[in-house]
Amino acid sequence: MRNVLAVEIGQQNIKIAASLSPLRGSLKNLYFASKPISSLEDESISKLLAETLNKWKFKPSYIVLSLPRNLVAVRNLSLPSKDRDEISKMVELHAVKVVPYKKEEMVTAYLALEQTEAGYSQVLLSAVHCNTLNRHLKIITDAGFLADKVYLSSCGIREYVLVMRKNAIEKEGVYIAVDLDAEYCDFAAFSKEKLLFTRSIVMGAAQLEGEEQRSRLIKEIKQTIIIFKSELENKKPQKIFITGATGLVKSHEEAIAQQLELPLEIIAADEEIAHSDKIEVTRNISLTAINQLLSESPERISFFVAELQVSRIFKERVANLIITGSLAVFILFIISCIFLASVYNKQVYLHNINSQAKIVEQEVSGLSGESEIVEIAKAVMKRKNMPLILFLELYKLVPKEIAIKSIEVDKDDLVFIRGESLNLSDVYAFSEKLDKSKYFVDINNKSARKKKARKGELTDFEITASFRY
Numbered sequence: 278m279r280n281v282l283a284v285e286i287g288q289q290n291i292k293i294a295a296s297l298s299p300l301r302g303s304l305k306n307l308y309f310a311s312k313p314i315s316s317l318e319d320e321s322i323s324k325l326l327a328e329t330l331n332k333w334k335f336k337p338s339y340i341v342l343s344l345p346r347n348l349v350a351v352r353n354l355s356l357p358s359k360d361r362d363e364i365s366k367m368v369e370l371h372a373v374k375v376v377p378y379k380k381e382e383m384v385t386a387y388l389a390l391e392q393t394e395a396g397y398s399q400v401l402l403s404a405v406h407c408n409t410l411n412r413h414l415k416i417i418t419d420a421g422f423l424a425d426k427v428y429l430s431s432c433g434i435r436e437y438v439l440v441m442r443k444n445a446i447e448k449e450g451v452y453i454a455v456d457l458d459a460e461y462c463d464f465a466a467f468s469k470e471k472l473l474f475t476r477s478i479v480m481g482a483a484q485l486e487g488e489e490q491r492s493r494l495i496k497e498i499k500q501t502i503i504i505f506k507s508e509l510e511n512k513k514p515q516k517i518f519i520t521g522a523t524g525l526v527k528s529h530e531e532a533i534a535q536q537l538e539l540p541l542e543i544i545a546a547d548e549e550i551a552h553s554d555k556i557e558v559t560r561n562i563s564l565t566a567i568n569q570l571l572s573e574s575p576e577r578i579s580f581f582v583a584e585l586q587v588s589r590i591f592k593e594r595v596a597n598l599i600i601t602g603s604l605a606v607f608i609l610f611i612i613s614c615i616f617l618a619s620v621y622n623k624q625v626y627l628h629n630i631n632s633q634a635k636i637v638e639q640e641v642s643g644l645s646g647e648s649e650i651v652e653i654a655k656a657v658m659k660r661k662n663m664p665l666i667l668f669l670e671l672y673k674l675v676p677k678e679i680a681i682k683s684i685e686v687d688k689d690d691l692v693f694i695r696g697e698s699l700n701l702s703d704v705y706a707f708s709e710k711l712d713k714s715k716y717f718v719d720i721n722n723k724s725a726r727k728k729k730a731r732k733g734e735l736t737d738f739e740i741t742a743s744f745r746y
Contacts, residue, residue, distance in 0.1 A: 282337035283567040286413050287345050289315045289460050291322060294567040295335050308333050309564055310557040323419035341570050342424045346431050346463040347477040348409050350376045353508040354400045359392050368402055376404040384410055386580045390471055403429055403578045429578040431475040433566030435467040436574055438518045441544055451512045455498060457482040457521040458563040464501045471576050473512060474505045482522035482561040495536045516540045521563030616665050666746050674710045678703040690744045697735045701725055704738045717742040
């Protein structure tokens, strides 16, 4: 289980959703909040986010940033290829043509929809300005957290309807969800498998109090349906779902359905937060997207941010190094205790031998043969102490950046040291330390080569040296 946090930063409000997400089953301990931020500086927004989580006593381990649909440019493309790599390159080329940003000013993501018999691929392209994305990420970072994923809010709208009305969604059907929010309406056309089309309607839920405003919204929805049908000619919607802040339209469900000439169902906002433990949401705010983005789903428009990947890898490596270092210290401590005990026992044993030798020497003076036996015994003990001296010296010399995999000593006291390191420079630094030791001579960097690892690159090395003691 992990603590999941979803954040959406709009122009007028910040939405915060948190939960304890099990690996399987439904979310637990749901918390929701929305706060007005139109008069706040970014630093104050970060502080507000941190204070809200501190109030909940919630420490997130996985963070999702939801990008509001009205801040993202989305286009449907038809590309003449079925090859995944070619499609990726074509998307990059077409993005600067259909989106009013320069290539270096935007971050793009796309969702492959379907392939036609004529060899074309339907693609849903999304682009967000770098300044917008970086601002949202910085607000979260300044609050003391690091975003793990960045998704388009429309993906959450689609998934929410699939969850809430899963028995009403047919496998081959096409459906529309209109999510009413304070600042705008998120129009999403989708199938059971994927998001097909999305558009932002510049009308907020707060603007729907009068008949004239509701008629204007219906007109915008009808116009968007026409645009959708022109983009994907073979897709005809079967039903419309209205979600989010539905309070001002709930009593007009039948009239709206007649004007749209499609079956319509309103999913009341109360259904979104029915199982929440804490809720601090202002009027006309939709929680639909961030509520559903608390859960995992593969079919989402996900924006890849290189800085996030680097930070995540660094965070994981630091955690792994801490664990590895702690384990290494513990192992070295145990080994040291064993060696020290062995040294003590051998010293006692050697002391006893010396004592006995002195007694013999006193009793049988002049017998050089007995004296030679004692000297031989001393030499044997010295040879037995060789591994201890070797390991103690290596313990002093091996830096924390080096991981020793094996140590071998041949009959001529030639030591073979094999291990791995993150950087080649650390291997050379270790070799220099060996060269300065009074116990090692004839240092030879026999081999050093890089290899791929699951989380980066490692350098395997082998060093030989003659051991003198």
